[in-house]
Amino acid sequence: MPGGRLTNEDRERIATGLAEGAGYAEIARQLGRPTSTISREVTRNGGPRGYRADHAHQATEWRARRRKPAPAPESPAGTDAGDYGRDPAAVRGFVEQFAMLMVRTGLPRMAARVLASLVTTDSGSLTAAELVGLLRVSPASISKAIGYLEGLELVQRERDPRQRHERYFIDDDVWLQTWLTSARTNAMLADTSKQGADIFDAATPAGARLDQMSRFFAQLSEDMSGGPDVGDALTVLAALVHAVTPRTAEQLAVALDWPFERVTNALLDVEKHPDFADPIALAFTDSGAYTVTAKPDRLTAAQREAVRGVV
Known part of the structure; x- marks a missing residue:
């Protein structure tokens, strides 16, 4: 149904539309969905030339099974660096560097700082209080940034059943969103993510996430530049x-x-x-x-x- 999760039939119609050369907007109108839903679905599952309905459905089910309940609160990014032998100063410097790069892509500064903090936290989730303490800003600033990121569908929220507050979290494929605008920006993101993976260690959760981001953006940059299928x-x-x-x-x-x-x-x-x-x-x-x-x-x-x- 419109507004709900995509079904097998929806994905078959998306695949058919792409094969017939239809654009995202046209496919979205046929399904009664936002264009952003179609573009995100296709980008997440192989792009317009590699999209396959059955593979997309299997990948979505895998991602759903992979998501686990929110863990107990952990130390925010930049304060738990010692857990993996990380250099706290390097971690804090990378988070700010990564945020500033996202600002250059058009993301507001506070929203970029919040997103960078979530990406570089091993669990991929933080509470408003944790973000306030980490970024040293007001709760109102965090609320405004979260609202902005939710509008872009980059961040989601869920209530922690063990405590009276909400947690904000990202999916591991959050970087597949369509806010990237150029092959050059994607190449810069690939290089910066690789640097972050080296700092955090690709064997750790945050490091592995950044390493995956680096490989994704490198491929996306090539695809946007006309790379081969x-x-x-x-x-x-x-x-x-x-x-x-x-x-x-x-x-x-x-x-x-x-x-x-x-x-x-x-x-x-x-x-x-x-x-x-x-x-x-x-x-x-x-x-x-x-x-x-x-x-x-x-x-x-x-x-x-x-x-x-x-x-």
């Missing part, structure tokens, strides 16, 4: 291997039941990035059809001749 490219190459004889892009689109644009994008990726097709290469016929051939540099001339002569 290796899966689609390899599928097209496999189709040409099975076809034996050359096939046009139109024929491949029909055989694979893909939109024509998806096939041409995959072929273009193979042309631009021939190394990941190794040991085969894309070749063209005079009529404009595509076929595959073995890379000539994989074997010496003598080896090629010897292989041809084997009976």
Whole structure:
């Protein structure tokens, strides 16, 4: 239902819409959902070229099972550094650095500080009182920042059953939200997150979260810069291997039941990035059809001749 969780049927309709070239806004109108819901769903589960309904549903169920009840209050980020042998000064410096980088992406300063504190706390959750003590600001400032982050769906709240207060928490995939605006910003976030993972130690919860963020933003930066969809490219190459004889892009689109644009994008990726097709290469016929051939540099001339002569 509109406003509720996406169902299997919703995800099938999203996959169909993407395959037909529909935009997020159009798919959202068809489902009666906010456009942000569709964009977040697709971004979280492979992007417009890699989205699969069944995989998306399985991933969502896995994330739901993975979420655990809020733990007992812990020392806020920057004060429990010694628990893992962290340098408290390095931790506090990184939290502020990370917050300032998010400010550069357009996030208000207090909201950025709150989000950075949540990201770098091992549990991923804090209370208002803990945030007040950590950031040394008024409760009203925390309330305003939390309200802003909730509006962006970056932060959620739940009441702690053991105490009379609410806890604010983030999902481990909070960085998949759409507030990032450019490949350059994503590359900066990847570099900064990697620095944080080194400071916190990737073997700890906060460090592992930052390491995952770094890898995600690095991939996102490449995708936004037009990086290849290796899966689609390899599928097209496999189709040409099975076809034996050359096939046009139109024929491949029909055989694979893909939109024509998806096939041409995959072929273009193979042309631009021939190394990941190794040991085969894309070749063209005079009529404009595509076929595959073995890379000539994989074997010496003598080896090629010897292989041809084997009976």
